[in-house]
Amino acid sequence: MSTITDVIDRMREIDRGLDPHDGVACFNRVYLKVTERIAHELTTGLFADPPFVERLDVDFAGFYLAAVDAAVAGRPARPWRPLFAARADRSVWSLQFALAGMNAHINHDLALAVITTCTDTGRDPDDDPIHHDFLRINEILEDVESEVRRSLEPALLKLATKDAETLKHIVGTFCVARARDLSWCSLQTLWPQRGHPFLYDNSVALLAQTVSVMGRLLVTPVTDVPDLWDLDGD
Template sequence: MSQSSPVIASACSVGTVGTVVSRMRALAAVLPERDGVAVFNRVYLTVTEEIDRRLGTGEFPDPRAAAALDVRFAERYLTAVEAAEADRRPPACWRPLFQLRRHPGVRPLQFALAGINAHIGHDLALAVVDACHAIGCEPADLEDEFDHVGEILTALEERVREDLMPGPDLLQLADPLTHLLGAWSLERARDAAWAAARALWSLRHCPDVAGEFGERLDAAVGFAGRMLLTPLAR
């Protein structure tokens, strides 16, 4: 199993939703506005702040389970950022974003979608497994929380497209960005993440097989991310 793509997060990295929000705000304060990681970080910070707000108002069926899932989910991303900043190799799913974060031919919407692809396609499945280990439950016990977070993410994707999509006078049918947007779906990525989480949980007593599964998932999501970040002529 690759060190850059662990199936189970280290127990020492556990924090709170407020902690991960603070860490993302700190990143937002230092990253250049047009940096690709900064674009995704702004998007994800909005999601995490909304989840934190809803936890505070009691909107989640099981707040403890929802917080466990959200924290472990966020820490997957933050650990990847820390790895890149320390010149270590982040998981394969994140490498395209870190490698192309300053490319002038990549548009902000592409950076946002590439980050969402990495985080949903790879990190979410592993975060479900992490949370199950942490609170002693099965993936089925987290399904309501998974779906509730998914609803927030879907609303976010719509907002991202509205905020970062070029205007209709710029985004023509022939624009390559139109085709990239049509090739990726958050709903399909969520469904795949849930299936992967259940598979990884079933393989928890077979660490070698689970590790190989996680590495293959990581590589496949990274490949999709590289396609999303194809530099486009303006």
Template sequence: MAQTQQLGPPPPGPGLPPVSSVTDVIEQMHAFRASWPVTDGLAVFNRVYLAVTEEIGRRIDGGDFPDRRAAVTLDVLFAERYLDAVDAAADGRRPPACWRPLFQYRRHPAVRPLQFALAGINAHIGHDLPLAVVDTCRALGCEPAGLEAEFDRVGEVLVLLEERIREDLMPGPDLLEIADPLTHLVGAWSLERARDGAWSAARLLWGLRDLPELAEEFTQRLDAGVGLVGRCLLTPWR
């Protein structure tokens, strides 16, 4: 049976202090970066996510988000789910199903850096983001529609960085890369579609908030489905 995922904000794991600001999140990710080898698949994703979080932090400080409090709350609760998954694995507990492929394959020599990055983004956007939207609505006492502007601006940062990630981790294209099966694998995954799916899942979960059994079942199915996509993205290549 899939592991039950709580819809409320996750408590900090025993190995991590609680985060309360975007600065705290960035500090945690810098700590991970310092302690993991650069070839570690989780470290590849962490570098990508750190760049995204730093850019979002700059934009929040620059007044690019219409509601600063909502933007900070969403960003922190979103990040906490990644931090909690890392802490669960480090503590010997099972992380959510969406994250397990990345933890299982993080040191596989035949998985390429771009695959690690996309698998982490897939888990975090496809599963963690809709739950973070619900967490934020509960924390702020608002409906998902009240967060749509902040959600869209976060999505804009992610989409802008996706192209750079692909270029940095798999330069091209050239004739060899066009023929490379990896090109077709990663080309089948879209961050924009994943983001749209996350928003729909968040709205559905919010609509099920008074039906906890259905909400739990949907969350489990979402977790398992995102994990399956992640496992496909991490197909080893020789």
């Protein structure tokens, strides 16, 4: 894939091929919304360097799409395993699946995607306006995350108090803005290590392990809610 349009087409293809209640489908729908928003904003002047943002978006999406392909063979990357392992569990809410995907993709993949894009384009992460545009994407993600969380509120009213509190505690452990801040910190740690394979590979492996633990927390079963799954609250 070479353009953000290619990425959107592939995500739509994935969506058409999955049961709407599949945990991966829940994440894919949210990611598709974000990617469509970014594609639109590439033409509005929101970003200072649209070509770099598009290239980063394509590289970033590649990690998720590779995880989807690897899951077919039963070998998803470690940060993605909690989502793929729990994808058919009807006691896990759609929002939990969406956040588990964001956890794997942002906390692990994002730093590696920035390294890939910067390396391939001969840039440094500290070059202007890379971090500026990185923060602009935060605004889009926060809007979509808030929309998804709001869609959960009517369903929460139908839950027993104990189950509702458990769910709110689980989903409250993840915040997109905080995750992206942490991913930038991971990038700043990994970037100087990229010329030292042993050190770099061990740092990435430790990051993957940490993200996987968080992913397992996010897909903790809450209750069986077959009628309350839709991310849009339908």
